[in-house]
Amino acid sequence: MSTATFTLALLLLVSADHLKPCIAEETCSLDSGDCHADVKSVFLDQQKSEDLLALTVATDETDGFRRFLRSAKVYDIPVTVLGQNEAWVGGDMHYAGGGQKVELLKNELEKYKNDKNKIVLFTDSYDVIFLAGVDKILNQFEKSGAKILFSAEGFCWPDKNLASKYPNVLLGKRFLNSGGFIGYAPEVYQLVSTWKGTAKDDDQLFYTERYLDDDVRAALKMKLDHKGEIFQNLNGAVGDIELEFSDEDGAIINNVVYKTKPLIVHGNGPAKQALNTLGNYLAKSWDPKTGCTTCETNLRELPKDGKPWPVVLVSIFIGQPTPFLEEFINKIVALDYPKSAIHLFIHNKAEYHAKQLSKFVTEHGSDYQSVEFIEHIEDTCEESGRNKAISHCVGLNCEYLFVVDSIAHLDNKETLKNLIEQNRPVIAPLLTRHKKAWSNFWGALNSDGYYARSADYLQIVEGERKGVWNVPHISACYLVQGSILADEHLRPTYTSSRGVDPDMAFCESLRHNDIFMFVDNLKDFGHLIHADNFDTSHMHNELYQIFDNQWDFEQRYIHPNYTACFNPNHTNLQPCPDVYWFPIVTPRYCDELVAEMENFGQWSEGKNSDPRLDGGYENVPTRDIHMKQVGMEQHWLEFLRVYVRPVQELVFHGYVHDPPRAIMNFVVRYRPDEQPFLRPHHDSSTYTINIALNTPNVDFEGGGCRFIRYNCSVVDTRKGWMLMHPGRLTHYHEGLYVTKGTRYIMVSFVDP
Ligand SMILES: *[C@@H]1O[C@H](CO)[C@@H](O)[C@H](O)[C@H]1NC(C)=O
Numbered sequence: 001m002s003t004a005t006f007t008l009a010l011l012l013l014v015s016a017d018h019l020k021p022c023i024a025e026e027t028c029s030l031d032s033g034d035c036h037a038d039v040k041s042v043f044l045d046q047q048k049s050e051d052l053l054a055l056t057v058a059t060d061e062t063d064g065f066r067r068f069l070r071s072a073k074v075y076d077i078p079v080t081v082l083g084q085n086e087a088w089v090g091g092d093m094h095y096a097g098g099g100q101k102v103e104l105l106k107n108e109l110e111k112y113k114n115d116k117n118k119i120v121l122f123t124d125s126y127d128v129i130f131l132a133g134v135d136k137i138l139n140q141f142e143k144s145g146a147k148i149l150f151s152a153e154g155f156c157w158p159d160k161n162l163a164s165k166y167p168n169v170l171l172g173k174r175f176l177n178s179g180g181f182i183g184y185a186p187e188v189y190q191l192v193s194t195w196k197g198t199a200k201d202d203d204q205l206f207y208t209e210r211y212l213d214d215d216v217r218a219a220l221k222m223k224l225d226h227k228g229e230i231f232q233n234l235n236g237a238v239g240d241i242e243l244e245f246s247d248e249d250g251a252i253i254n255n256v257v258y259k260t261k262p263l264i265v266h267g268n269g270p271a272k273q274a275l276n277t278l279g280n281y282l283a284k285s286w287d288p289k290t291g292c293t294t295c296e297t298n299l300r301e302l303p304k305d306g307k308p309w310p311v312v313l314v315s316i317f318i319g320q321p322t323p324f325l326e327e328f329i330n331k332i333v334a335l336d337y338p339k340s341a342i343h344l345f346i347h348n349k350a351e352y353h354a355k356q357l358s359k360f361v362t363e364h365g366s367d368y369q370s371v372e373f374i375e376h377i378e379d380t381c382e383e384s385g386r387n388k389a390i391s392h393c394v395g396l397n398c399e400y401l402f403v404v405d406s407i408a409h410l411d412n413k414e415t416l417k418n419l420i421e422q423n424r425p426v427i428a429p430l431l432t433r434h435k436k437a438w439s440n441f442w443g444a445l446n447s448d449g450y451y452a453r454s455a456d457y458l459q460i461v462e463g464e465r466k467g468v469w470n471v472p473h474i475s476a477c478y479l480v481q482g483s484i485l486a487d488e489h490l491r492p493t494y495t496s497s498r499g500v501d502p503d504m505a506f507c508e509s510l511r512h513n514d515i516f517m518f519v520d521n522l523k524d525f526g527h528l529i530h531a532d533n534f535d536t537s538h539m540h541n542e543l544y545q546i547f548d549n550q551w552d553f554e555q556r557y558i559h560p561n562y563t564a565c566f567n568p569n570h571t572n573l574q575p576c577p578d579v580y581w582f583p584i585v586t587p588r589y590c591d592e593l594v595a596e597m598e599n600f601g602q603w604s605e606g607k608n609s610d611p612r613l614d615g616g617y618e619n620v621p622t623r624d625i626h627m628k629q630v631g632m633e634q635h636w637l638e639f640l641r642v643y644v645r646p647v648q649e650l651v652f653h654g655y656v657h658d659p660p661r662a663i664m665n666f667v668v669r670y671r672p673d674e675q676p677f678l679r680p681h682h683d684s685s686t687y688t689i690n691i692a693l694n695t696p697n698v699d700f701e702g703g704g705c706r707f708i709r710y711n712c713s714v715v716d717t718r719k720g721w722m723l724m725h726p727g728r729l730t731h732y733h734e735g736l737y738v739t740k741g742t743r744y745i746m747v748s749f750v751d752p
């Protein structure tokens with residue numbers, strides 16, 4: 001953008017709103033200062049708001065700069081930007097060596113040096129947000145009695161040795177900060193015209209030395225805004241302030257130490273992170289009444305008329321064996337986005353998934369514009385794979401890089417579309433482990449750059465506050481604009497110079513380049529898989545995921561009609577007296593459990609002597625395998641607790657035992673050439689559950705369960721359905737003869 005067009009744009013920001021009629025109250029005097037609301041009116045008789053000249057220096061259009069301009073627009077402050085498109089020579093990161101700022105200011109103020117009515121407000125821009133309009137700012141300045149008022153902070157910088165030369169202050173910050181000041185144009189011009197330094201010299205040092213010169217200070221009536229009446233520097237003062245939601249202005253800052261409500265906030269130095277967090281709310285960005293006002297502006301509209309969609313490189317990273325990868329892949333395939341506009345990049349480090357991924361590429365690869373499939377089974381260096389995705393995206397000239405780790409389940413098909421629509425440099429969908437506070441973003445950082453919890457972390461995670469949030473760290477799934485990757489000065493890297501993990505390195509490099517990262521919780525986008533302790537030593541390892549990933553376990557294994565039995569209008573089936581019948585697990589669960597058992601293969605001999613039991617003796621033996629033998633005992637007890645116990649409490653009303661106990665949990669195999677039936681017996685249980693794992697007249701013939709006292713049999717058993725009946729006394733029963741094939745049932749004797 002050229003300087004000329006930019007100035008024009010800024011002119012459009014000027015509105016006539018603040019030129020209100022001024023009615024002075026007779027009772028109010030400027031000096032008393034105790035009739036706050038009216039001072040403004042009196043004051044405006046003397047100073048017009050158009051007398052304010054708001055200046056800043058910005059050589060780059062960073063995200064912080066855009067935030068600054070937005071806040072100026074919100075409060076109708078017309079800002080003139082100096083240095084646009086000039087090369088920045090004033091030191092690294094715009095924080096040290098700001099001589100260029102003084103030079104630009106000196107040149108600009110030349111034309112106002114005799115304008116006694118002009119009041120110059122100078123602020124930094126990358127880390128500054130306006131919190132109020134021109135009237136309030138001018139009013140506070142007038143009250144200060146200064147001709148030039150600098151912002152103040154608690155650190156004497158850049159030369160600590162000057163600290164003792166500062167006048168003492170009773171209350172407030174003692175040292176000058178040059179990131180914000182306000183003053184009459186002639187005085188400010190006088191001040192900057194004495195600048196003799198180079199662009200690389202330090203502006204703050206220059207202003208400090210002027211201020212510490214008693215003659216200069218007196219002559220120019222220089223003062224510091226010790227208590228933050230106008231300027232709030234955040235460095236070293238984050239603990240002094242609170243976010244406050246006001247009816248009129250939305251979110252404002254309350255300095256609880258000095259009891260002030262600052263009008264301009266500056267996230268100087270390391271406090272820029274704190275400013276980013278506050279910036280989510282300030283300048284009417286978010287408050288409890290309006291919600292997120294920045295979420296509906298500046299959106300990118302996706303084509304509706306068959307025009308081509310933005311080209312996205314979807315990069316999938318499988319960093320470790322991950323439970324429920326099958327579902328993960330299905331959700332990628334299901335994304336509501338034209339596959340012709342998607343390039344795939346798959347980076348797999350887990351041999352465990354090699355076959356599964358090859359199969360996916362074979363079956364679905366040709367639907368996408370291209371597929372790059374990299375398997376570094378032996379290579380533990382994850383960063384190179386991730387860096388490759390970035391260069392691949394650049395090579396393809398893609399508009400977006402969409403990174404999805406194998407733990408990130410995108411349950412919402414619209415996720416990719418929604419993220420693109422938000423039109424942010426880097427944006428992640430909020431994902432959490434199901435119903436846990438563990439998420440894919442950090443709300444704050446500690447001094448080493450690691451995780452710290454922000455004050456609003458839980459409100460964001462739990463969706464109590466919905467919006468698109470500027471955060472210092474994201475992971476697992478995010479969308480990056482291709483323009484950032486294409487610019488070699490902005491391009492992030494996963495390579496760390498200080499040995500942190502690739503995700504941290506990536507976010508550090510974005511922060512270093514002042515590129516904002518956002519997390520979006522406007523909708524439910526999906527969830528995170530807990531993959532850290534994934535035990536892959538079994539055949540069907542997801543059967544063991546009831547603890548770590550219970551929600552996913554349910555989706556795959558719990559019968560979709562299981563919950564219907566809790567509907568008060570539903571009559572639960574009772575095929576025999578006090579024998580209840582419920583759908584509980586999916587056919588897939590049955591198949592995988594049977595396969596797991598057959599894979600283990602050590603079926604018991606069906607004899608009375610049984611070394612697996614404490615007493616070594618089984619009165620009514622079957623051919624079976626205990627859950628203990630396949631390492632599933634604890635998981636099964638959890639299954640009883642979570643899914644079986646509530647059903648028991650429903651039908652055998654008044655009997656409550658939580659958690660249920662069960663020593664005997666096992667899969668039984670009946671077949672004609674082995675053990676085809678079980679003689680009549682009582683179970684040693686309060687109640688017994690018996691889940692059919694396959695289907696009569698398909699997998700076997702005969703079979704079933706007969707309750708002798710009632711002369712009642714259940715023979716048409718249903719795969720995945722559970723029979724529940726009392727164990728002793730009334731429900732003497734037998735296993736009926738299997739005449740053909742193999743019948744499998746899962747049995748537990750609960751509360752023996
Ligand atoms: C669940 O119940 C409904 C209504 O009875 C039935 O139509 C549907 O087939 C059942 N679903 C399954 C998977 O059995």
Ligand SMILES: *[C@@H]1O[C@H](CO)[C@@H](O)[C@H](O)[C@H]1NC(C)=O
Pocket residue numbers: 567568569
């Ligand atoms: C049960 O049935 C009643 C009457 O038909 C109905 O109003 C109610 O919504 C039903 N309850 C549930 C949980 O379906």
Ligand SMILES: *[C@@H]1O[C@H](CO)[C@@H](O)[C@H](O)[C@H]1NC(C)=O
Pocket residue numbers: 711
């Ligand atoms: C048990 O039921 C079967 C079939 O319903 C019937 O043929 C038989 O006579 C019954 N036995 C007794 C003792 O009632």
